[in-house]
Amino acid sequence: MKKIDVEINGKRISKEIPDHTLLSDFLRNILNLTGTHIGCDTSQCGACVVHVNGRSIKSCTAFATDLNGSKITTIEGLAKNGKMHPMQEAFKKMHGLQCGFCTPGMVMSAIDLLKNKKNPSDKEIRDWLEGNICRCTGYQNIVAAVKEAASKM
Amino acid sequence: MASLVGSRVERKEDKRFLTGKGRYTSDINIANQTYAVFIRSPHARAKIKKIDTSKALKASGVVDILTGEHIAKDKIGGLIAGWAIRSEDGSEMKCPPNPPLAKDNANFVGDPVAVVFAETLDEAKTAAELVKVDYKVLKAVSNLADTMNSEAIHEGIDKNLCYDWLLGDRQKVKEAFDKADKIIKLDIINNRLIPNAMEPRACVVDYNTASEEITCYTTSQNPHLSRLIMSAFGGVAPENKLRVVAPDVGGGFGSKINLYNEEIVCSWASKKIERPIKWVAERTESFLTDTHGRDHITHAELAVTNDGKFLGFKNETIANLGAYARVFGTVTPTYLFGPCATGVYVMPAAYSNVKAVYTNTAPVDAYRGAGRPEATYTIERIVDKAATELGMDPIEIRMKNFPTEFPFKQTLVHQVDSGDYAAGLNKAKEMADYDGFAARKKASESKGKLRGIGVTTYFEACGIAPSPVVMMLGCGVGLWESAEVRFNPTGQVTVYTGSHSHGQSHQTTFAQITADELGVPIENIDIVHGDTDKGTFGMGTYGSRSLTVGGIAIVNACKKIITKGKKIAAKMLEASEEDVEFKNGEFVVAKSNKKKTIGEVAFASYLPGVRDEVKSPLPEGEEPGLVESSFFDPANFSFPAGSHICEVEIDPETGDVKLDKYTAVDDFGTIVNPLIVEGQVHGGLAQGIGQALHENAQYDESGQLITASYMDYTMPRADNFPEFNIGFTCTKATTNPLGVKGCGEAGTIAATPTVMNAVINALGGEEISLPATAEKVWKACKSAKKTDAKAA
Numbered sequence: 001m002k003k004i005d006v007e008i009n010g011k012r013i014s015k016e017i018p019d020h021t022l023l024s025d026f027l028r029n030i031l032n033l034t035g036t037h038i039g040c041d042t043s044q045c046g047a048c049v050v051h052v053n054g055r056s057i058k059s060c061t062a063f064a065t066d067l068n069g070s071k072i073t074t075i076e077g078l079a080k081n082g083k084m085h086p087m088q089e090a091f092k093k094m095h096g097l098q099c100g101f102c103t104p105g106m107v108m109s110a111i112d113l114l115k116n117k118k119n120p121s122d123k124e125i126r127d128w129l130e131g132n133i134c135r136c137t138g139y140q141n142i143v144a145a146v147k148e149a150a151s152k153m
Numbered sequence: 154m155a156s157l158v159g160s161r162v163e164r165k166e167d168k169r170f171l172t173g174k175g176r177y178t179s180d181i182n183i184a185n186q187t188y189a190v191f192i193r194s195p196h197a198r199a200k201i202k203k204i205d206t207s208k209a210l211k212a213s214g215v216v217d218i219l220t221g222e223h224i225a226k227d228k229i230g231g232l233i234a235g236w237a238i239r240s241e242d243g244s245e246m247k248c249p250p251n252p253p254l255a256k257d258n259a260n261f262v263g264d265p266v267a268v269v270f271a272e273t274l275d276e277a278k279t280a281a282e283l284v285k286v287d288y289k290v291l292k293a294v295s296n297l298a299d300t301m302n303s304e305a306i307h308e309g310i311d312k313n314l315c316y317d318w319l320l321g322d323r324q325k326v327k328e329a330f331d332k333a334d335k336i337i338k339l340d341i342i343n344n345r346l347i348p349n350a351m352e353p354r355a356c357v358v359d360y361n362t363a364s365e366e367i368t369c370y371t372t373s374q375n376p377h378l379s380r381l382i383m384s385a386f387g388g389v390a391p392e393n394k395l396r397v398v399a400p401d402v403g404g405g406f407g408s409k410i411n412l413y414n415e416e417i418v419c420s421w422a423s424k425k426i427e428r429p430i431k432w433v434a435e436r437t438e439s440f441l442t443d444t445h446g447r448d449h450i451t452h453a454e455l456a457v458t459n460d461g462k463f464l465g466f467k468n469e470t471i472a473n474l475g476a477y478a479r480v481f482g483t484v485t486p487t488y489l490f491g492p493c494a495t496g497v498y499v500m501p502a503a504y505s506n507v508k509a510v511y512t513n514t515a516p517v518d519a520y521r522g523a524g525r526p527e528a529t530y531t532i533e534r535i536v537d538k539a540a541t542e543l544g545m546d547p548i549e550i551r552m553k554n555f556p557t558e559f560p561f562k563q564t565l566v567h568q569v570d571s572g573d574y575a576a577g578l579n580k581a582k583e584m585a586d587y588d589g590f591a592a593r594k595k596a597s598e599s600k601g602k603l604r605g606i607g608v609t610t611y612f613e614a615c616g617i618a619p620s621p622v623v624m625m626l627g628c629g630v631g632l633w634e635s636a637e638v639r640f641n642p643t644g645q646v647t648v649y650t651g652s653h654s655h656g657q658s659h660q661t662t663f664a665q666i667t668a669d670e671l672g673v674p675i676e677n678i679d680i681v682h683g684d685t686d687k688g689t690f691g692m693g694t695y696g697s698r699s700l701t702v703g704g705i706a707i708v709n710a711c712k713k714i715i716t717k718g719k720k721i722a723a724k725m726l727e728a729s730e731e732d733v734e735f736k737n738g739e740f741v742v743a744k745s746n747k748k749k750t751i752g753e754v755a756f757a758s759y760l761p762g763v764r765d766e767v768k769s770p771l772p773e774g775e776e777p778g779l780v781e782s783s784f785f786d787p788a789n790f791s792f793p794a795g796s797h798i799c800e801v802e803i804d805p806e807t808g809d810v811k812l813d814k815y816t817a818v819d820d821f822g823t824i825v826n827p828l829i830v831e832g833q834v835h836g837g838l839a840q841g842i843g844q845a846l847h848e849n850a851q852y853d854e855s856g857q858l859i860t861a862s863y864m865d866y867t868m869p870r871a872d873n874f875p876e877f878n879i880g881f882t883c884t885k886a887t888t889n890p891l892g893v894k895g896c897g898e899a900g901t902i903a904a905t906p907t908v909m910n911a912v913i914n915a916l917g918g919e920e921i922s923l924p925a926t927a928e929k930v931w932k933a934c935k936s937a938k939k940t941d942a943k944a945a
Contacts, residue, residue: 035173101403
């Protein structure tokens with residue numbers, strides 16, 4: 001067991017957890033933040049993407065205890081005062097989601113892209129999202145949503 | 154009030170999904186729950202000699218371990234095939250028993266043989282490692298082509314043959330072929346796919362010791378049917394003591410139609426161990442045990458005249474059922490496949506002969522399109538081959554054989570109510586700039602690249618499945634759908650549907666049609682589905698049936714509401730019922746300004762006597778309340794159709810196929826929400842293109858699935874696609890009041906042959922099998938080069 005002190009979605013969290021707890025399991029099973037999803041066991045699908053200190057990572061690839069002192073943002077932490085983040089709004093407007101399972105990871109990845117690149121081209125968006133698998137949308141409306149968000153952010 | 158049907162209404166379900174508040178099965182936790190881990194056969198075919206659980210039972214945290222012996226002792230039934238198919242000789246199909254936990258024989262890698270329940274997931278996994286299963290490994294039947302000559306997998310099923318089915322007239326086909334100028338022949342393999350919904354399967358089961366009720370939360374496309382099968386065939390509990398809930402479900406694509414072993418086992422065991430149970434599949438478990446799709450070997454022949462008229466068609470197919478026949482396993486390669494194999498064409502004579510066989514692989518069942526993609530792939534590939542061999546343009550040969558009048562009696566079964574195939578193809582041709590292809594090909598060639606163009610025109614039979622038609626075909630079950638429309642006293646509306654949304658957007662589209670029918674603002678309408686305790690019964694969602702069957706049940710229930718509402722309004726307004734008209738949410742007395750809103754009528758219907766203007770608003774003999782239900786069983790299937798055109802550019806040095814342009818023009822009849830329908834087309838295309846260029850489920854000789862992770866099974870990603878160019882034509886369905894036809898499967902049905910026709914066109918007609926991977930294409934380019942060199 002190890003002690004971990006982190007800030008998650010603006011709240012300080014202090015917990016004693018088993019050393020081998022993955023960040024994804026810490027979020028889902030210990031903190032009940034079930035918006036972060038698990039779609040595979042090989043770090044391929046990207047449904048579990050969250051931000052650690054402002055950068056997107058696959059939360060199934062990190063041990064929670066290695067992130068002591070970090071600031072973590074999950075899909076639950078994006079909306080402010082009941083108002084959705086422009087990326088969330090854009091996904092809604094452009095129908096960038098269907099079953100919703102890959103969506104949290106997709107949104108978190110896309111926000112990180114716009115941090116790195118203000119107005120990405122279609123190709124840059126598609127290349128960036130290569131690590132997030134969606135089985136429903138054929139990606140077209142996801143690309144459209146990212147562009148819509150870029151025009152608003 | 155403006156009509157909402159036809160509007161790009163943003164989805165009501167999105168906010169919860171976008172803010173991380175969706176509630177999927179694996180998000181559910183119940184106090185005091187145990188965790189289940191299944192022990193699965195690592196062998197494709199083996200006798201189970203002995204299972205030793207003694208060591209595992211003593212491991213930390215273990216609550217219980219159950220095996221096939223236990224489940225057999227409790228007489229819990231297994232999984233079933235939903236459709237009875239007869240062979241050409243009249244004999245009944247042969248289906249092996251499929252117990253929830255294998256007791257004597259394991260028949261595919263992943264077949265569950267035992268289950269561990271423990272206090273934590275880690276403890277369950279550790280204990281599972283300690284369970285010793287003694288197997289006698291047998292030679293696996295894994296090669297589809299050799300299956301009928303292999304040792305029988307199941308006792309009493311000779312040649313591993315489930316049925317040898319025929320649809321059509323062999324004699325007529327022979328006569329047609331005798332008259333032909335040319336016979337086009339094609340051998341194809343429709344490769345095996347794995348549906349891969351992004352949410353892995355899961356179930357959380359809670360047994361209430363007080364009420365003796367089992368609640369099973371599960372990842373299902375049709376919870377009502379799961380309950381029925383678990384109760385009537387499994388004997389897990391009577392239906393009134395079994396509640397099945399499919400909350401938010403993360404995609405299905407056919408793989409979540411079936412009830413699965415794990416749901417039966419956990420439901421039965423929860424009562425046995427008197428503890429809640431949680432089971433969540435890991436991705437590799439999903440790969441191994443979700444039902445797979447396609448997997449056909451087909452020999453097809455098309456008889457043509459020299460000027461490109463079709464005279465007759467033969468389709469000889471071997472279809473892989475996998476180890477067991479599941480719910481749609483037997484109907485997918487027959488009635489969902491055979492009739493559509495003649496495509497959109499006037500075909501004077503045809504037959505489809507399908508031999509469905511068992512192999513030591515995961516069960517094969519419906520996957521998006523189910524049978525119709527296989528049918529369309531067969532006909533659209535052979536039609537292209539005919540065009541090449543006759544030296545005709547692929548569009549010209551298609552146009553020449555389209556029906557010109559509707560209703561169109563399709564050769565094998567279907568009476569197609571409406572359509573205009575030429576209009577769709579013409580529109581696609583224009584949108585794709587078909588005539589500009591030659592110039593683009595030249596430009597590609599100047600860069601050392603090859604360019605090909607592919608065309609497909611498809612139709613499909615969906616809105617599954619009208620009782621009058623399927624019963625005529627010899628199937629025992631018709632698949633109607635139910636709806637209940639409930640006005641609350643204060644005017645909001647709750648709609649209960651037996652269909653299920655796992656991405657399809659029912660919460661929005663069903664609310665749109667309800668809003669239009671009742672004149673109630675869409676914000677005041679809620680759609681409820683996915684819970685056997687909420688809603689009477691339902692057949693679920695698959696086969697593009699939710700709107701065409703379930704949606705119409707809602708419309709019909711709304712119409713009943715209006716009929717009753719009119720009577721109440723007439724009484725309230727002291728007018729005769731004939732003078733009351735319903736429009737935009739108001740009951741209005743003709744030639745007067747007297748009116749009542751539907752909300753006022755609803756309120757009065759629940760609270761008769763509260764209003765002071767009349768003593769009771771209820772006409773004599775009328776019961777209080779404003780609730781109506783409807784069961785809709787359509788008279789026929791619906792028949793979406795369309796034409797797709799795509800272009801690929803191939804780098805002969807690497808074999809890389811770049812999908813450069815893709816145009817889809819579809820006729821879905823009335824479109825309720827274009828935003829959502831476009832999304833359905835995009836997603837369908839991605840899966841069809843996935844089959845053509847990327848995806849392939851592969852078993853080795855010993856029956857091991859060697860593509861059982863995302864490292865090995867190629868899932869299409871964002872950078873694999875161009876921006877799709879989408880268009881529509883519209884001929885309304887005449888068989889339902891909305892004129893809708895269904896849109897969920899179309900993209901998948903059309904895309905595979907469209908892309909493959911383009912690849913083969915680029916390769917100068919050289920056959921290539923699915924999927925057209927860089928390796929195969931590179932080899933084809935190399936062999937073409939050699940041939941060219943020899944010729945020179």
